Amino acid sequence: MSKVVLAILEQRENKLKKVSFEVVSFSTNIATKLNTEVVGVVIGNDIQNLNDISKYGISKVLHYKNESLTNYSASAYTDLVCEAVKETDAEYLIFGDTALGKDLAPRIGARIDAGCIMDCVSVDFTGNPPLFTRPVYAGKALVDVKFNSDKKVVTIRPNVFKAQIPEVPQELKIETRDVSNPNLKTKVVEYKKSEGKLDVAEADIIVSGGRGLKAPENFNLVENLADVLGAAVGASRAAVDAGWRPHREQVGQTGKTVSPSLYIACGISGAIQHLAGMSSSKYIVAINKDKDAPIFTVADYGIAGDVFEILPALTEEIKKAKA
Amino acid sequence: MKVAVCVSHVPDTATKVKIGQDEKHIDPAGVVFIINPYDEFAVEEALKTKEKFGGEVVAISVGNDNSKETLRKALAMGVDKGILLKTDKSLDSVGIAKALAEELKNQQFDIVFMGKQSVDYDDSIVGQLTSEFLGYSCISNAVYLNIEGQKVIAEREIEGGKEVVESELPVVITTQKGLNEPRYASLKGIMASKKKEILEKPIVETTNHTEVVKMRKPAAKQPGRIIGTDVSAVPELVKLLHEEAKVI
Numbered sequence: 001m002s003k004v005v006l007a008i009l010e011q012r013e014n015k016l017k018k019v020s021f022e023v024v025s026f027s028t029n030i031a032t033k034l035n036t037e038v039v040g041v042v043i044g045n046d047i048q049n050l051n052d053i054s055k056y057g058i059s060k061v062l063h064y065k066n067e068s069l070t071n072y073s074a075s076a077y078t079d080l081v082c083e084a085v086k087e088t089d090a091e092y093l094i095f096g097d098t099a100l101g102k103d104l105a106p107r108i109g110a111r112i113d114a115g116c117i118m119d120c121v122s123v124d125f126t127g128n129p130p131l132f133t134r135p136v137y138a139g140k141a142l143v144d145v146k147f148n149s150d151k152k153v154v155t156i157r158p159n160v161f162k163a164q165i166p167e168v169p170q171e172l173k174i175e176t177r178d179v180s181n182p183n184l185k186t187k188v189v190e191y192k193k194s195e196g197k198l199d200v201a202e203a204d205i206i207v208s209g210g211r212g213l214k215a216p217e218n219f220n221l222v223e224n225l226a227d228v229l230g231a232a233v234g235a236s237r238a239a240v241d242a243g244w245r246p247h248r249e250q251v252g253q254t255g256k257t258v259s260p261s262l263y264i265a266c267g268i269s270g271a272i273q274h275l276a277g278m279s280s281s282k283y284i285v286a287i288n289k290d291k292d293a294p295i296f297t298v299a300d301y302g303i304a305g306d307v308f309e310i311l312p313a314l315t316e317e318i319k320k321a322k323a
Numbered sequence: 324m325k326v327a328v329c330v331s332h333v334p335d336t337a338t339k340v341k342i343g344q345d346e347k348h349i350d351p352a353g354v355v356f357i358i359n360p361y362d363e364f365a366v367e368e369a370l371k372t373k374e375k376f377g378g379e380v381v382a383i384s385v386g387n388d389n390s391k392e393t394l395r396k397a398l399a400m401g402v403d404k405g406i407l408l409k410t411d412k413s414l415d416s417v418g419i420a421k422a423l424a425e426e427l428k429n430q431q432f433d434i435v436f437m438g439k440q441s442v443d444y445d446d447s448i449v450g451q452l453t454s455e456f457l458g459y460s461c462i463s464n465a466v467y468l469n470i471e472g473q474k475v476i477a478e479r480e481i482e483g484g485k486e487v488v489e490s491e492l493p494v495v496i497t498t499q500k501g502l503n504e505p506r507y508a509s510l511k512g513i514m515a516s517k518k519k520e521i522l523e524k525p526i527v528e529t530t531n532h533t534e535v536v537k538m539r540k541p542a543a544k545q546p547g548r549i550i551g552t553d554v555s556a557v558p559e560l561v562k563l564l565h566e567e568a569k570v571i
């Protein structure tokens with residue numbers, strides 16, 4: 001068999017994350033072009049929705065299993081993925097560009113002497129070699145990059161490549177490998193979840209607030225809108241630096257980069273560092289009383305009005321529409 | 324404790340990016356360069372570590388002569404000495420990590436601090452790569468750190484929360500905002516930094532594993548529509564989101 005594409009699947013609390021399905025689709029796409037096949041790799045314990053992966057056109061998954069692998073362990077996961085590379089003679093390794101993917105992918109890259117292309121947002125197979133496109137300078141420019149190395153590590157930005165379900169379903173073979181002595185030199189001993197809220201990095205809709213909200217208590221307007229939309233709450237750096245919102249909600253160059261299908265910016269001016277983190281959102285709505293605010297240059301739809309009036313009205317209107 | 328901190332010299336985050344003539348790099352004309360913002364957290368943590376355990380802090384940068392400015396900045400904050408691993412080539416992250424590891428290896432550091440990400444190429448990988456080349460442990464994206472004996476406990480920021488990670492020295496830590504408040508360089512620090520040594524060394528050349536074929540601007544977004552200026556625009560907005568954008 002020619003060199004395979006390894007799709008590295010990510011689980012959290014024993015459930016595959018959405019980005020894993022996107023990784024499989026992306027991998028299948030490359031494998032088709034290279035006339036080879038995809039092998040999935042998942043590390044963990046009892047993964048509840050592992051079978052869901054079969055829908056996405058993958059026929060073989062190696063499941064490295066051990067109770068102590070439920071939580072991420074950089075050392076153990078690195079060893080195990082490298083084992084899978086050796087066994088399959090993989091040429092490409094595809095990860096999601098998540099906290100875990102960003103941490104793990106380069107370690108594997110270093111071990112197998114691969115080049116690493118991080119945060120890929122599109123790929124062009126028309127020429128040889130294929131070109132991988134990724135944002136640099138916080139999205140102010142794009143680079144088309146090719147590999148010169150034999151082994152190739154790619155991480156893909158979540159929410160950009162859609163998980164596609166092929167017409168012909170595949171029979172899925174899961175090979176379970178019981179891991180006897182995982183190398184737990186570096187290991188996660190606890191996962192502290194932040195208060196039941198959706199994370200901006202994973203949300204499909206984000207409602208963000210900035211200095212225009214004037215005070216921390218006014219963020220309830222943002223939260224109410226987020227609640228009716230099932231959205232995550234984001235914030236500008238001004239709101240975070242003022243201590244109104246936690247840093248994990250910060251969107252932008254020194255916060256998180258997000259690409260939801262809908263981003264609603266409320267009382268945010270649209271400084272270049274903020275735009276860097278959200279301008280690749282599919283649809284952008286801006287609510288700002290200054291019609292010349294730069295946020296309107298990236299917004300699809302805008303209301304040049306007062307957030308204190310617009311937000312409650314918008315929340316009500318959406319409630320009505322959803323009823 | 325032997326502490327190293329790796330710093331990169333990057334365009335200010337407010338820079339308007341212009342693509343250079345080679346269509347592979349930005350045009351540096353008029354661009355202000357600064358110490359990578361995340362590396363200030365790394366320098367701060369390195370200094371705090373020295374203050375707690377004693378020892379020496381060495382700052383290292385891979386780059387051309389201009390990177391000395393960023394090394395000076397680290398020296399002004401309190402770092403003891405600087406090393407410039409000099410190259411005029413533009414290296415990919417693997418190349419940078421190899422050069423760093425080669426230097427770090429010789430000196431047997433207990434702990435190496437880096438930023439979580441360089442705000443130029445935004446790779447977020449040099450720390451992890453370097454740790455592997457060195458055979459060190461590595462914890463990336465740290466917002467909390469505590470060292471006791473050989474044991475290292477850190478918290479790293481991930482989607483939806485934080486992971487508490489245990490590891491051991493020697494270790495590479497990449498730093499995220501929240502870990503500390505970087506100090507300002509005092510006037511005294513700035514004066515003292517002028518007398519501190521910056522050692523220049525050639526790097527070990529490697530071939531790049533990845534190569535930029537072309538740098539370009541993202542397609543400009545079509546300017547959107549301002550639908551209105553008050554609550555009367557709200558129903559129209561909801562209709563557009565539902566029927567045109569189909570996102571709600």
Ligand SMILES: Cc1cc2nc3c(=O)[nH]c(=O)nc-3n(C[C@H](O)[C@H](O)[C@H](O)COP(=O)(O)OP(=O)(O)OC[C@H]3O[C@@H](n4cnc5c(N)ncnc54)[C@H](O)[C@@H]3O)c2cc1C
Pocket residue numbers: 209210211212213235236237238239250251252253254255256266267268269270271272273274277287288289290293305306307308336360
């Ligand atoms: C190194 C560096 C990194 C940075 N990283 C980030 C980052 O990651 N993320 C980020 O967001 N920023 C970042 N910044 C900061 C950035 O430059 C801006 O300062 C910040 O984004 C401004 O936040 P803001 O839009 O909330 O506030 P402002 O710029 O003050 O804008 C507030 C807006 O609210 C509007 N407004 C006021 N009252 C109302 C009202 N009643 N109704 C409607 N609108 C109203 C105003 O018209 C104004 O446009 C960074 C800066 C630097 C130097």
Ligand SMILES: Nc1ncnc2c1ncn2[C@@H]1O[C@H](COP(=O)(O)O)[C@@H](O)[C@H]1O
Pocket residue numbers: 329330331332359361362365383384385386416419436437438439440441442444445446447448449450
């Ligand atoms: N040229 C360089 N010289 C020294 N350290 C660097 C260099 N490039 C990156 N680093 C370090 O690696 C971190 C992550 O960078 P990156 O992987 O490029 O996003 C930075 O915050 C620096 O601490």
